[in-house]
Amino acid sequence: MDYECKKCIVCGSQEIKMQSRQEKDGNVFFSYNCKSCDCVFSSESAFKDKQECTLNKSNGEMSAKDIYKKNIGGIIEIVSGFDDNLSVGTGMVLESGYILTNAHLIFENNIKDNSLINLSESINGKTYEKKEMFGLELIYADKENDIALLKTEKVLPHLKLSEKTPETGDKIIVIGNSKGEGISILEGIISDNKRIISGQEFLLISAPVTNGNSGGPVFDVSGEVIGMVAKGRKDASAMNYAIPSAILLQFLKTAKEKEDIDI
Numbered sequence: 196m197d198y199e200c201k202k203c204i205v206c207g208s209q210e211i212k213m214q215s216r217q218e219k220d221g222n223v224f225f226s227y228n229c230k231s232c233d234c235v236f237s238s239e240s241a242f243k244d245k246q247e248c249t250l251n252k253s254n255g256e257m258s259a260k261d262i263y264k265k266n267i268g269g270i271i272e273i274v275s276g277f278d279d280n281l282s283v284g285t286g287m288v289l290e291s292g293y294i295l296t297n298a299h300l301i302f303e304n305n306i307k308d309n310s311l312i313n314l315s316e317s318i319n320g321k322t323y324e325k326k327e328m329f330g331l332e333l334i335y336a337d338k339e340n341d342i343a344l345l346k347t348e349k350v351l352p353h354l355k356l357s358e359k360t361p362e363t364g365d366k367i368i369v370i371g372n373s374k375g376e377g378i379s380i381l382e383g384i385i386s387d388n389k390r391i392i393s394g395q396e397f398l399l400i401s402a403p404v405t406n407g408n409s410g411g412p413v414f415d416v417s418g419e420v421i422g423m424v425a426k427g428r429k430d431a432s433a434m435n436y437a438i439p440s441a442i443l444l445q446f447l448k449t450a451k452e453k454e455d456i457d458i
Contacts, residue, residue: 196222197257197418198238199265203229205236213265215352225265256416262368263380265418267323268352272372273331273410275301275315283375285411286320286331286345287420288353293458294320294345295443296410297425298336301343311338320347323378335450340395341425342438342446354412356440356447357419361398363388369402371411371424381408383433390436397436398422404435413437 202209208231215226217239224239257265269288273296274281284300301318302311318331329349336343361367362385369381383402390399400413404424413422422437451458 198222198224198242199261200225200227200236200238200241203227203231203234203236204241205229205234213268213352216265216355257418259368259380259382262414262416262418263370266352266354266370266412266414267378269354270370270378270412271320271322271351272375272378273300274319274321274328274375276317277303277313277315282315283372283407284409285371285378285407285424287410287412287423288351289356289447289458290353291458292347292349292351293334293456294331294347295423295447296343296345297423298338298341298343300410301333301345302336302338311341318345320345322351334456335454337446337449340438340442340446342423342443344447344450355419356444357415357417357421358440358444359415359419359421360439360441361385361388361415361421366416367400367402367421368414368416369400369404369408369411369424370414371404371408373405373407375407386434392436396439396442397425398439400424400435400437401433402435403432 210230211227226237271286273284273286286294286296301315303313319328320331331345334344334346365385373379381402386401387399390397408424411424412420415421421440425436425438427435
């Protein structure tokens with residue numbers, strides 16, 4: 196069960212900002228910062244003290260608005276520099292400041308054979324709320340599967356990768372840096388939960404993603420990440436492709452073993 200607060204448990208203000216989530220005994224609690232009295236509190240405290248908090252009772256299903264509010268802090272805009280050109284996309288924040296994105300955002304594309312070559316000269320991120328740019332460091336990349344792991348020293352809320360396999364027809368929410376104009380939210384379904392393209396497995400999604408959504412999260416209705424946007428079809432706006440979370444989790448396992456990192 197997810198327990199959320201709608202107001203500060205100290206001063207009663209509704210001007211609160213979600214900072215992080217924590218799972219405990221099968222429940223999910225959230226920590227908040229109140230903009231009015233500047234206190235930090237948890238929905239676990241409200242739950243224990245029987246104060247007002249919201250319980251999501253519909254089998255864990257959340258609205259698009261709630262998924263957005265819950266996860267926006269863990270999604271960043273990414274800008275990579277290549278000589279006089281820029282590449283824009285999206286990143287998903289994980290624990291300890293690690294960030295998942297697409298490799299094609301930070302490596303130059305060789306138009307002769309469509310391979311990824313030179314690393315970009317600069318990689319920067321920007322949060323939705325503060326709009327300040329900060330540097331990102333490449334930790335590990337799998338060019339073949341188009342996944343890269345970056346790192347920031349900033350402390351940011353993180354997303355949760357799901358271990359569940361979505362089913363064809365499931366509702367999804369996509370959040371990302373559409374057209375490089377800033378973070379926005381899109382809705383769709385899983386059109387095919389196992390689409391094979393050039394020997395690689397993808398989720399076929401109907402959400403109308405575009406340039407800049409690459410590297411962005413695909414959420415299920417419980418607010419967990421089930422995939423990462425990878426590419427789309429120019430001739431079909433409702434046929435786009437995402438890397439399943441199972442492949443992302445395997446990538447992280449490999450990165451941990453090869454780079455000896457704690458993630």
